[in-house]
Amino acid sequence: MTSRPQPTRTRKLPGERRAEIVQTAAGIALEEGLERITLRRVADELGVRPGLIGHYFPAADNLVSEAFSHAATRERESLLPREEQALPADVRLGRFLVRLTDGEYQDLSRLWLNARHVSRFKPGLRAAVRTQESVTRTALADLIEEGRCTGAFTTDDSLGAALHILVTVDGLGAYANDDAQVDHPVLEDMAIVTAERVLGLARGTLRDRA
Structure with missing residues (x-):
């Protein structure tokens, strides 16, 4: 009897394997929460031994921090995509806010709330949350400042508006974790209305521009 040749496993490069681990952990965080990220859980998802995950992340807390940073960075890039940088500031801001309110980012809203809570006990995650907050705040303030300089927005304080x-x-986002949340149309456009008010825009301008 001729034995069948065994399939050969392709060994991934260290950078590819590390990125795969972080991406898998981020997926667990989005679906179930940061507390559910363990070396064993990620190993089970990838079909590998926990020791392999531990080789890249000896401490699970480091993996938690990187998983959050990965998810937050992906969120920001999808809300303010690079390919739209040539568009007017009011169009980009409008799209940013409409995307945030279309329901696709509910899991990320939960993740941010979860991260802020868990970070009280994890210094590494706390630093990651602060870094991501700073990057997002700066990106939004810069976008508003660009619009102010071109006359699209009327504000003397771009950072304050952001x-x-x-x-x-x-x-x-806090409502995303509340099963008994109030269901009211005002919630859908609250962020947009706030932006229009602080930027001196007529009601409905940003949604129309988006």
Whole structure:
């Protein structure tokens, strides 16, 4: 009897394997929460031994921090995509806010809320949350400043306007974890209305521009 040749496993390069681990952990975080990320759980998802995950991440807390950073970075890139940088600032801001309110980002809203809670006990995650908050805040403030310089927005404080918008978005995100949340149309456009108010725009401008 002739034995069948055994399939050969392709050994991944270290950079590819590490990226795969982080991406898998980010998926677990989005679906179930950061607390569910363990070396064994990620290993089971990938069909490998826990020791392999531990080789890249000896401490699970480091993997948790990187998983959150990965998800937050992907979120920001999808909300403010690079291919739209040539568009006017009001169009990009409108699209940013409409995307945030279309329901696709509910898991990410939960993740941010989860990360802020868990980070109280994990210094590495706390640093990652602060870094991602800073990058997002700067990106939004720069976008508003660009619009101010071109006359699209009327504000003397681009950073202050960005903070108004982000705090409103964060407040709305808190409802994502509340099973008894109030279902009211005002919630859908609250962040957009806030942005229009602090930027001196007529009601409905940003959604129309988006």
